[in-house]
Amino acid sequence: MKKTAIFGALTVAGLMAGAAGAATLDDVKARGKLNCGVSTGLAGFSNPDANGNWEGFDVAVCRAVAAAVLGDPQAVEFVPTTGKTRFTALASGEIDMLARNTTWTLSRDADLKFTFVGVNYYDGQGFMVPKELGVSSAKELDGATVCIQTGTTTELNLADFFRKNNMSYEPVPIETNAEAQQQYLAGACDVYTTDASGLASTRATFEDPSAHAVLPEIISKEPLGPLVRHGDDEWGDITRWTLNALVAAEELGITSANVAEMAASAGDNPEINRLLGTEGNLGEMLGLEADWAVKAISAGGNYGEIFESNIGESTPIGLARGLNAQWTDGGLIYSPPFR
Amino acid sequence: MATLTDPPSESFKLSMLIYDTRYRSITFQVIALILFLTLIGWLINNTVQNLQDLGKEPSFGFMNQPAGYDINQTLIPYNSQDTHLRAAFVGILNTLLVAVMGCITATVVGVFVGVLRLSGNWLVARLMTVYVEIFRNVPVLMWIVLCMAILIESLPSPSDFRGDDPEATMSFFDTVAITNRGVYVPAVEFSRGLPALPVGNAFDLSLNFVVALLVLLGGIWASGAIRRRADAIQNSTGVRPRTWHLRVGVILIPLIAVLTILGFNLQYPELKGFNFGGGLYMRNSLIALWLALSLYTAAFVAEIVRAGIMAVSHGQTEAAAALGLRPRRVMSLVVLPQALRIIIPPLISQYLNLTKNSSLAIAVGYMDVTGTLMGITLNQTGRELETVLLGMLVYLTISLIISAVMNLYNSRVALVER
Numbered sequence: 160m161k162k163t164a165i166f167g168a169l170t171v172a173g174l175m176a177g178a179a180g181a182a183t184l185d186d187v188k189a190r191g192k193l194n195c196g197v198s199t200g201l202a203g204f205s206n207p208d209a210n211g212n213w214e215g216f217d218v219a220v221c222r223a224v225a226a227a228v229l230g231d232p233q234a235v236e237f238v239p240t241t242g243k244t245r246f247t248a249l250a251s252g253e254i255d256m257l258a259r260n261t262t263w264t265l266s267r268d269a270d271l272k273f274t275f276v277g278v279n280y281y282d283g284q285g286f287m288v289p290k291e292l293g294v295s296s297a298k299e300l301d302g303a304t305v306c307i308q309t310g311t312t313t314e315l316n317l318a319d320f321f322r323k324n325n326m327s328y329e330p331v332p333i334e335t336n337a338e339a340q341q342q343y344l345a346g347a348c349d350v351y352t353t354d355a356s357g358l359a360s361t362r363a364t365f366e367d368p369s370a371h372a373v374l375p376e377i378i379s380k381e382p383l384g385p386l387v388r389h390g391d392d393e394w395g396d397i398t399r400w401t402l403n404a405l406v407a408a409e410e411l412g413i414t415s416a417n418v419a420e421m422a423a424s425a426g427d428n429p430e431i432n433r434l435l436g437t438e439g440n441l442g443e444m445l446g447l448e449a450d451w452a453v454k455a456i457s458a459g460g461n462y463g464e465i466f467e468s469n470i471g472e473s474t475p476i477g478l479a480r481g482l483n484a485q486w487t488d489g490g491l492i493y494s495p496p497f498r
Numbered sequence: 499m500a501t502l503t504d505p506p507s508e509s510f511k512l513s514m515l516i517y518d519t520r521y522r523s524i525t526f527q528v529i530a531l532i533l534f535l536t537l538i539g540w541l542i543n544n545t546v547q548n549l550q551d552l553g554k555e556p557s558f559g560f561m562n563q564p565a566g567y568d569i570n571q572t573l574i575p576y577n578s579q580d581t582h583l584r585a586a587f588v589g590i591l592n593t594l595l596v597a598v599m600g601c602i603t604a605t606v607v608g609v610f611v612g613v614l615r616l617s618g619n620w621l622v623a624r625l626m627t628v629y630v631e632i633f634r635n636v637p638v639l640m641w642i643v644l645c646m647a648i649l650i651e652s653l654p655s656p657s658d659f660r661g662d663d664p665e666a667t668m669s670f671f672d673t674v675a676i677t678n679r680g681v682y683v684p685a686v687e688f689s690r691g692l693p694a695l696p697v698g699n700a701f702d703l704s705l706n707f708v709v710a711l712l713v714l715l716g717g718i719w720a721s722g723a724i725r726r727r728a729d730a731i732q733n734s735t736g737v738r739p740r741t742w743h744l745r746v747g748v749i750l751i752p753l754i755a756v757l758t759i760l761g762f763n764l765q766y767p768e769l770k771g772f773n774f775g776g777g778l779y780m781r782n783s784l785i786a787l788w789l790a791l792s793l794y795t796a797a798f799v800a801e802i803v804r805a806g807i808m809a810v811s812h813g814q815t816e817a818a819a820a821l822g823l824r825p826r827r828v829m830s831l832v833v834l835p836q837a838l839r840i841i842i843p844p845l846i847s848q849y850l851n852l853t854k855n856s857s858l859a860i861a862v863g864y865m866d867v868t869g870t871l872m873g874i875t876l877n878q879t880g881r882e883l884e885t886v887l888l889g890m891l892v893y894l895t896i897s898l899i900i901s902a903v904m905n906l907y908n909s910r911v912a913l914v915e916r
Binding site for chain 1: 552553554566567568569570577578579650651655657678679770771772773775782783860861863865869873874876877878879880882
């Protein structure tokens with residue numbers, strides 16, 4: 160992984176000649192495949208199944224973009240990245256977009272030169288402890304040994320949280336989620352901290368999930384979203400509006416089941432017509448075909464369907480919609496208008 | 499009167515650069531050098547240009563920003579509000595710590611194994627062969643991960659020490675706690691100690707240790723003086739005076755006196771909250787990395803030692819035996835001193851390898867310079883080029899220093915040919 164980082168750095172240095180200003184859309188079309196950076200394996204978000212097919216909440220975003228651009232949700236090359244290698248991979252052009260539970264921060268936007276195209280999951284950093292420890296609040300963690308994925312915002316939040324509360328702790332930096340899980344289960348650390356969604360996902364894979372508790376404190380805001388490189392606004396628009404299309408589809412009641420029927424002919428609702436390309440030329444403005452949103456929604460369904468099938472309450476991950484409900488249901492998920 | 503005249507000097511013609519064998523090789527070398535420098539220049543120019551296009555001009559200003567992250571093992575005081583530069587120094591010191599510990603252990607184990615591999619005892623020799631072949635033929639990363647996994651999975655966690663009937667108890671008369679997070683050993687404390695001396699604002703130097711060390715070194719020097727005097731008496735009279743009690747006393751008595759004055763005592767580890775508190779804490783990551791690097795490198799050192807010993811002519815051994823020396827004295831007085839001259843140069847490169855291999859530390863979460871500067875700092879600031887270049891510079895410097903010191907030692911033990 161270290162090698163990848165260094166190699167990536169060299170790639171940034173050496174091979175960026177064409178990538179910086181060039182149209183990513185043309186590259187993707189010419190290649191016939193979307194290179195999408197995902198995590199190395201986080202159940203529910205991006206994880207290969209038994210047959211090696213990637214599936215998950217973040218993977219669905221990649222597939223929707225591939226469907227919108229190339230018309231084929233399977234035309235995605237998934238590139239597993241660690242917390243450390245992801246930005247280098249994106250900056251170097253190794254991947255066209257990154258959908259890997261990445262927190263939107265100012266410095267990543269302005270200093271690392273990335274464009275976050277939206278938020279697909281509103282998250283916050285939490286703590287997981289074994290129940291037998293008898294801890295009920297993060298404020299009781301003074302002196303604890305904390306397992307943490309290195310190269311993430313959680314590392315900084317953790318330092319701030321313990322500093323603010325005048326507590327000491329022993330950080331155990333770990334490269335991947337799987338290693339963290341091993342150390343946590345062996346008792347080499349008392350606490351595992353990462354985004355609350357990641358904790359739920361990790362706990363779901365434990366032999367006995369009920370023996371572990373996620374503490375009530377959420378110590379940070381972690382808006383997670385897909386991102387692209389600075390410098391190619393057209394490509395940024397495509398990914399942004401593909402994500403918005405999934406969100407708007409849920410709001411407008413368009414599902415993977417009825418999208419084909421609704422797109423067959425213009426209906427009564429002009430916003431649905433514009434979104435599905437039966438009216439207006441929104442697709443053309445993005446440099447895509449008129450039915451781009453139809454393909455994106457057909458790929459895995461609308462935002463709500465993707466949520467329910469990958470991380471929703473019916474899955475082992477069992478996350479409630481909470482903040483991630485539509486704005487009409489009191490959540491934060493909101494798409495700007497399609498017009 | 500005969501005069502010698504110089505032969506008419508040839509005027510230099512441009513074509514001679516290619517057709518004259520005196521100049522031809524130089525011409526080609528100059529052309530190759532120009533091409534090479536052009537290539538390097540092109541690469542550097544390309545890099546700078548592309549980074550500029552990305553809006554990321556190379557700059558090292560970020561090193562003075564607060565790092566924002568914590569490091570578990572810090573040899574100098576550090577907190578998350580310190581700069582990236584200081585975090586990098588913490589990492590460098592951690593690298594040096596594991597490198598020094600590893601080099602010493604690898605040398606001791608390596609020499610031992612190398613000598614035993616030549617043992618006349620079939621079983622011992624074969625066992626050592628198995629050790630060498632297993633360790634040097636598996637990548638060191640595997641050994642590091644394996645050591646860590648064994649430590650984590652096989653040792654009790656601190657919570658096992660809790661309760662009236664704990665599953666695990668402390669070892670060595672309740673002084674050492676061996677857990678799957680690390681080993682806690684008693685720490686040295688001075689109750690009437692001298693104040694710490696701040697060096698710049700980088701770290702505090704413990705005067706207690708300096709004083710104790712100076713007294714110890716003085717004792718050893720005095721002991722050496724007594725030995726030299728005994729040698730002189732033996733040479734002149736033939737009778738060697740009994741000096742061992744003097745030599746032990748001159749080392750121990752001042753040391754014990756100084757330690758008592760400073761109020762020397764041991765602070766034992768005890769369970770506090772989630773972990774053990776007090777005492778000296780050696781993290782699992784350090785132990786795993788140290789063990790794996792030492793055992794791996796020791797296998798190579800053993801081969802170097804064996805080669806060095808075998809390179810000493812067998813006639814030397816026979817001659818020494820003919821003088822009536824016992825096999826152990828033959829090894830230590832005749833063979834090893836000569837073998838050392840052959841052993842040192844390849845040993846240097848093993849030390850360098852060990853130091854560079856320590857950059858695999860992140861596999862077990864040991865925060866060396868690769869973990870801090872080229873790991874978290876790289877990630878939080880996004881300065882790949884700068885941090886990697888700095889990291890390379892650090893390793894280059896460390897390696898060159900090791901080489902220089904070892905070469906100095908080598909020049910002292912090398913065979914002086916007249």
